[in-house]
Amino acid sequence: MSSEAFIPKILVPATVSCAYPGADAVGKAHLKYPTNIDIIRVPSPVMFPEDFYLGCFMKGIDGILIAGCGSDCPFEGAYTKLTKRIDGLVKKMRAGGLEIERLRLTAICTVCVKAFLKEVNQLNDKVKALGPVNRDVARVLWEASLREIREGIETETANE
Amino acid sequence: MRTEENNGVPGEDIRIGVYVCMCGGNISDVIDVDRVAAAVGEIAGVTLAKVHPFMCSDPGQQTITEDIKTQKLNRVVVASCSPFLHELTFRTAVGRGGLNPYLYEHVNIREQGSWSHKDDPDGATIKAIRLIAAAIGKLRYAEPLEQIQISNFRRALVIGGGIAGMRSAVDLGKRGIEVLLVEKEPSLGGWVKEWEEIYPTGGKGAELIRRLNEELERLNEVTVLKGVRVSDLSGFVGNYNVTLENAGAGDEAELREVLGNAPYRAQAGAIIVAAGFEPYKPRAGEFGYESFPGVVTLPEFIEGLSEMQIHPEGRIFWRGRTVGSVAFIHCVGSRQIEGVHEKQDDGKINDYCSRTCCTAIVRNAALIRERFPGVHVYDFYQDIRTYGRGHEEIYTSAANTGVTFLRYHGEQPPVVEKGADGALLVRCNDRLTFGEEIEAAVDMVVLGVGMTPGAVGKVSEVLKLPVGADRFLQEVHPKLRPVEVSVNGVFLAGTAQGPMNIEEAFSAAGAAAAKASILLNNSTVQLDPFKANVDDESCIGCERCLSECVYTGALVMKEAKGTDGSTCRKAVVNPGLCVGCGACVAVCPTRAIYVNGWTLSQYEAMVDGLLNAPREGARIENA
Numbered sequence: 001m002s003s004e005a006f007i008p009k010i011l012v013p014a015t016v017s018c019a020y021p022g023a024d025a026v027g028k029a030h031l032k033y034p035t036n037i038d039i040i041r042v043p044s045p046v047m048f049p050e051d052f053y054l055g056c057f058m059k060g061i062d063g064i065l066i067a068g069c070g071s072d073c074p075f076e077g078a079y080t081k082l083t084k085r086i087d088g089l090v091k092k093m094r095a096g097g098l099e100i101e102r103l104r105l106t107a108i109c110t111v112c113v114k115a116f117l118k119e120v121n122q123l124n125d126k127v128k129a130l131g132p133v134n135r136d137v138a139r140v141l142w143e144a145s146l147r148e149i150r151e152g153i154e155t156e157t158a159n160e
Numbered sequence: 161m162r163t164e165e166n167n168g169v170p171g172e173d174i175r176i177g178v179y180v181c182m183c184g185g186n187i188s189d190v191i192d193v194d195r196v197a198a199a200v201g202e203i204a205g206v207t208l209a210k211v212h213p214f215m216c217s218d219p220g221q222q223t224i225t226e227d228i229k230t231q232k233l234n235r236v237v238v239a240s241c242s243p244f245l246h247e248l249t250f251r252t253a254v255g256r257g258g259l260n261p262y263l264y265e266h267v268n269i270r271e272q273g274s275w276s277h278k279d280d281p282d283g284a285t286i287k288a289i290r291l292i293a294a295a296i297g298k299l300r301y302a303e304p305l306e307q308i309q310i311s312n313f314r315r316a317l318v319i320g321g322g323i324a325g326m327r328s329a330v331d332l333g334k335r336g337i338e339v340l341l342v343e344k345e346p347s348l349g350g351w352v353k354e355w356e357e358i359y360p361t362g363g364k365g366a367e368l369i370r371r372l373n374e375e376l377e378r379l380n381e382v383t384v385l386k387g388v389r390v391s392d393l394s395g396f397v398g399n400y401n402v403t404l405e406n407a408g409a410g411d412e413a414e415l416r417e418v419l420g421n422a423p424y425r426a427q428a429g430a431i432i433v434a435a436g437f438e439p440y441k442p443r444a445g446e447f448g449y450e451s452f453p454g455v456v457t458l459p460e461f462i463e464g465l466s467e468m469q470i471h472p473e474g475r476i477f478w479r480g481r482t483v484g485s486v487a488f489i490h491c492v493g494s495r496q497i498e499g500v501h502e503k504q505d506d507g508k509i510n511d512y513c514s515r516t517c518c519t520a521i522v523r524n525a526a527l528i529r530e531r532f533p534g535v536h537v538y539d540f541y542q543d544i545r546t547y548g549r550g551h552e553e554i555y556t557s558a559a560n561t562g563v564t565f566l567r568y569h570g571e572q573p574p575v576v577e578k579g580a581d582g583a584l585l586v587r588c589n590d591r592l593t594f595g596e597e598i599e600a601a602v603d604m605v606v607l608g609v610g611m612t613p614g615a616v617g618k619v620s621e622v623l624k625l626p627v628g629a630d631r632f633l634q635e636v637h638p639k640l641r642p643v644e645v646s647v648n649g650v651f652l653a654g655t656a657q658g659p660m661n662i663e664e665a666f667s668a669a670g671a672a673a674a675k676a677s678i679l680l681n682n683s684t685v686q687l688d689p690f691k692a693n694v695d696d697e698s699c700i701g702c703e704r705c706l707s708e709c710v711y712t713g714a715l716v717m718k719e720a721k722g723t724d725g726s727t728c729r730k731a732v733v734n735p736g737l738c739v740g741c742g743a744c745v746a747v748c749p750t751r752a753i754y755v756n757g758w759t760l761s762q763y764e765a766m767v768d769g770l771l772n773a774p775r776e777g778a779r780i781e782n783a
Contacts, residue, residue, distance in 0.1 A: 011767065017624070021646075024242045027271030035283030038290060038770050039272050041243070043690065043758055047742025052760060060771050074624055075741035076710045085746065111629055150749050 008062035008127040012039045012120065013048070017074050019067030019108035019116070026113045037065075037120050044068070045105075046078040050089045051145040053103060057138035063102045063127035065119055070107025096141040101126045102133060174205040176296055177233040179224065180288075181215035181240035183270055190274035192285045196239070198777035199289045203296050207231055216246050221253040228257030235299040239267035239292050244646070245637055260304030262689065262757060265295035290773040297769030298762040305756050307686035308735045312398035314680045315340060316673075317428035319390060319619060322350025323662060324654025324669040325434035326372045331673035333379035337680050340426055341382060344389045346409035348373060350436050356462055357527075358662060359519050360550030368662070383418055387411065391423075393622045397649030398429045398685035429685070430649045430676040433625070433633060434669065435616045437655040440493030440510070440609040443502065447489055447607055448576035454481060454584055455576060455605045457492075458520060465524075474534025478604060485536035485602040486528060487586045488521045489574055494610035495542070500571050512630045514610025514659040518545045521608040522558040529561035537563045538600045540574045540588055548661065566598060567591040576605050611659040623647045632658040643672040649685075651675050690757045691738040692745070694731045696720065698752035701729035705744035705753050714738040 014020040020041050026033065042048075045066045053064055066086065073079040086105045093100050106119050180197045182188035193211045201209040208231055212220045215238055227233055236259065238250045243266040255261035269288040277284035316332050318325045321343025329341040341348075348369065352358070355365030376382055387409030395401045404424040406412065415424050439459050442449040449455050456464070461478075469477045475484045494517065496509040503509055522544070525537045539558070544565075546555040559565070568574050568588045579585035583601045590598045613632045616625065620633070625645055628634040633656050636644045643652050651672035654665035679685065692715065701717065709715040714737040722728040731744075731753060742755045751760060 009771065011770070021242075021244060021626070024244065024268070024271040027242075027273075027275035030275055030278065032279060033276060035277045035280050035287045038287065038294070039268075040294065040763070040766055042763075043755065044741045044743075047745040047755060047758070047760070048763070049746040049760075052763065055764060056767050059767060061767065072624065075739055075743070078741050078743055081708070081743055110626055149747075 006128060006131055007036050008124060008132070009060060010037045010063045010065065010120070010124055010127065011056055011061045012037055012065045012067050013042045013045050014039050014067040014108070015045065015069050015073075016041055016043050018069035018072055018110055021110040022067070022108040022112050022116050025111050026116050029113055031113055031117060033117055033120050034124055037124065039067075044073065044075050044078045044082070046075070046082045046085075049145070049149055050085065050092070051142055051149060053089060054138055054142035054145050057098065057102065057133050058135050058142045060133065060135060062130075062133045063123050064104070065123045066103075066105045067108045067116070067119070068105065069109075072107070072109060092141060092145070096137060096144075098134065098137050098141060099130050101130060174235055174300060175207040175231065175233050176205050176235040176237060176299060177224065177227050177231065178206055178209040178237045178292060178296070179215055179220075179239070180209065180211045180269075180292075181220070181238065182211060182213045183240060183274075184214055187240070187270050187274045190278055190281050190284050191269060191288050192281065195285055195776065196269075196288045196292065199774045200292045200296070200777070202774045202777035203293055205235075205296065205300065207233060215240050216249055221249070221256075224250065224253045225257035228254065228259050233257075234259060235263050235265075235302065237265045237267060237292060237295045237299065239269045239288060239295075241270040242268050242272070245640070262305035263299065263302050265299050265302070267291045267295045286773075286775055289775065290770045293773035294766040294769035297765035301759060301762045301765055303756070305689040307689055308691065309684045310398055310687055310736055312680065312683055312685045313400075313427045313429040314338065314683070315426075315428045316430045316432060316676050316680060317342070317400065317402055317426070318432045318434060318653075319616075320350070320434035320436055320614075320654075320656070321345070321348040321384065321386065322434060322436045322654065323352045323368065323372065324436070324656075324665045325350075325432070326369070326376060327666050327669035328432045328434060328653045328673040328676070329382050329384075330372060330375045330379065331670055332677060332680075333376070333381040335673075335677050337381060337677060339382040340428065341376075341384045342388050342390065342404060343384070343386050344407040346387050348376075348384065348386065351439075352662065354459075354463070356465055357523070359523050360548075360554055385410070385415065385418065388415065388424070390618050393619055397679070397687070400428045400431055400649065402426050402428060430651065430679050431619070431623075432651045432653050432669075432672050432676055433616060433619060433656050434653040434672075435619075435656040436614040437611040437659070438614050440514075440612050442492060442607055442609065446502075447492060447574070448578075448584065448605060449607060452576065452578055452584055452605075454582075454603060455607065457607045457609045458488075458517065458524070459609070461604075461606045462520075462524065465527075470532065474532060476528070476532050476535060481603065483535065483603040485538070485600070486525075486604045486606060487538040487540060487584070487600055487602040488525055488606045488608060489576075489586070490518060490521055490539070490541040490544075490608045491570075491573075492607040492609045493612070495570060497570055500573070506631075508629075508631070510610065510612070510630070512659070513545065515545065515547070516659055516661045517608040517610050519548075519551050519554055519661070521606075522546060522563070523554050524606070525563045526554065526558035526561045529558070529563055533562075536602075538586065538602065539563050539565045540568055540586065541565065542568055542570050548663065565592065566600075611655060614656055616656060623650060625650065628658075630658065632656065643668055643675055649679060687735075689735075690740045690755060691735040692733045692740065692742070692753055693756050694733060695752045695754070696730055698750040699730045700750055700752070701731070702749060703729075703731070704747045704749065705731055708743040708747050710743075711737055711739055715744060
């Protein structure tokens with residue numbers, strides 16, 4: 001497959017309060033973006049552990065745009081927590097050899113059509129240039145993140 | 161509701177009905193809906209996949225309810241418009257069919273499908289299949305859910321005491337519903353009480369306000385607080401807590417009498433936002449405003465009208481100015497064009513039509529001609545929009561009284577300059593004479609300023625009320641839910657939502673009151689069940705979730721008996737206080753805690769659905 005023919009699979013978890021209606025506004029304005037951008041609704045991406053994103057890459061998602069609310073987040077403290085988690089995840093991706101450009105956190109408001117188009121197109125172009133995700137590399141990272149979150153159980157058992 | 165039949169385990173005994181809406185061509189002109197239905201019909205668990213011209217119509221909804229009964233469906237997917245429009249519609253239809261309403265998934269193939277991908281029908285079709293496959297994946301892990309019942313505080317808070325707020329308060333009061341009406345100014349009546357004449361009925365605005373006020377005063381249910389504003393707000397539908405503060409003109413003794421000692425707090429189950437509008441304030445120099453004496457806004461002109469006197473020579477005195485000719489300019493601060501008009505302070509232009517100014521301008525133009533036939537009146541317009549019953553007649557009368565109409569192009573607005581002897585020159589390329597450059601020397605220029613949104617302040621900030629591109633508050637749907645906003649229990653009345661005339665503001669206010677009554681007639685409100693929940697068996701009591709939750713009381717630990725009979729601790733959620741953000745979910749080592757309706761397993765199944773969706777299929781059942 002030539003690099004021109006590669007169409008990446010882009011996942012956009014978009015918040016119910018901001019980014020999802022923002023994406024709707026793009027449609028209402030009849031503005032265009034590529035059809036390989038799949039948007040899923042989420043109350044707040046703060047609910048996703050690291051292994052969720054890594055699992056997506058492992059399964060073959062080539063790029064993820066987390067479209068949140070930024071400072072407009074209706075949930076107290078959620079955006080800060082999310083930012084921290086994504087920072088940590090990016091470090092792990094870099095260390096583990098997974099291109100960090102595949103994951104991006106951004107804020108899209110309910111009427112931010114231009115920001116939405118810019119973000120999805122930029123990520124799409126970047127990921128196109130990178131080529132398909134290395135699912136094996138992602139698997140190693142995914143397994144490590146699962147081990148890490150489950151350490152809680154082991155510590156608990158050891159304490160008893 | 162929890163039965164063996166509709167609570168199937170993944171992959172087992174699942175019977176899914178998929179409905180693909182054409183939206184009368186809005187979807188089907190781009191997306192090949194038959195191919196979508198055929199392809200998703202191939203997915204395991206899909207019992208039927210149908211195409212319908214309008215799923216939201218009664219026959220469309222009926223198809224769902226009938227299929228649930230006859231085809232024994234236990235999961236339903238509708239692929240149509242944005243879930244913000246019709247998720248509730250179809251969820252309710254699913255409920256009517258006898259199925260738990262939360263065994264439903266909504267797929268957006270219009271706003272995020274056909275409308276965004278007009279140039280790629282094939283790609284849009286495949287994307288629609290993928291999104292439906294994702295929804296089917298999510299439904300495999302769906303559980304029947306029940307709404308949460310919360311007690312309802314049966315009082316409405318009406319913010320803004322203009323005509324809209326007053327109308328809403330009267331309507332609610334007459335239905336026996338307690339109302340707290342707050343107005344930041346020292347008196348009720350807003351802008352309308354200032355107006356010399358209202359159109360097309362005639363008479364003073366103040367008279368209308370007096371009649372409304374009489375009705376208000378007769379109602380024991382309505383408490384009016386003037387000179388106060390909302391300083392803080394919290395809570396949710398049925399349980400809003402509002403704090404009021406003196407806006408300068410408030411009567412402290414009255415406030416204390418009604419609400420007790422400061423801080424002045426009150427509860428309400430519903431909120432009606434009737435914050436009104438502000439007239440557009442031209443920039444200094446815009447059409448000569450504030451640069452040349454004699455250039456005034458329409459409200460300023462009308463204010464001066466009452467004191468206008470007849471000059472012996474048939475001219476008029478307007479605040480000391482002898483006026484023999486007047487020019488009106490339409491669309492000042494409205495229908496602005498990017499690149500032509502200077503941007504507002506927030507970097508936006510006012511591209512909307514203010515809708516009410518045309519009638520006001522032509523009525524005043526006619527009024528001058530009627531009362532002072534010696535005065536020349538020029539009307540510079542781009543389009544005349546005197547819409548509504550009785551308004552066309554006002555336009556006709558202006559033409560008959562001899563007002564001279566000149567039509568400019570939106571991209572070439574008239575120019576106001578200083579002429580000789582203190583006169584003003586208005587220059588315009590007139591489209592009525594096919595592009596003739598016309599120059600009118602006048603004594604006064606009246607700017608037909610439009611409406612800009614009134615300050616909603618703290619309420620909008622706290623409740624995060626959605627705002628349109630025009631900065632006015634935005635309804636859920638302009639046709640289907642015109643006075644509701646996406647925040648439950650909050651309704652819009654009048655010009656806070658957009659430019660309206662008095663009739664329209666009255667109708668909107670009546671509708672908002674009706675909607676609020678529906679809510680407040682119940683002693684309880686139902687909340688969506690999308691709150692955190694704990695699976696006791698897998699909870700190991702590690703308390704990691706507890707340290708993530710910032711909502712006091714939403715998540716606590718309780719003592720429980722373990723499988724071996726020993727005592728252990730488990731996390732418990734208070735669904736009334738939980739907001740369903742899911743911060744707790746991400747840190748749970750055993751996935752014991754999850755948000756109802758949005759579990760991690762469901763998200764993973766969605767991703768699997770997206771990646772493994774078929775592209776074609778053979779099976780098709782037409783509705």
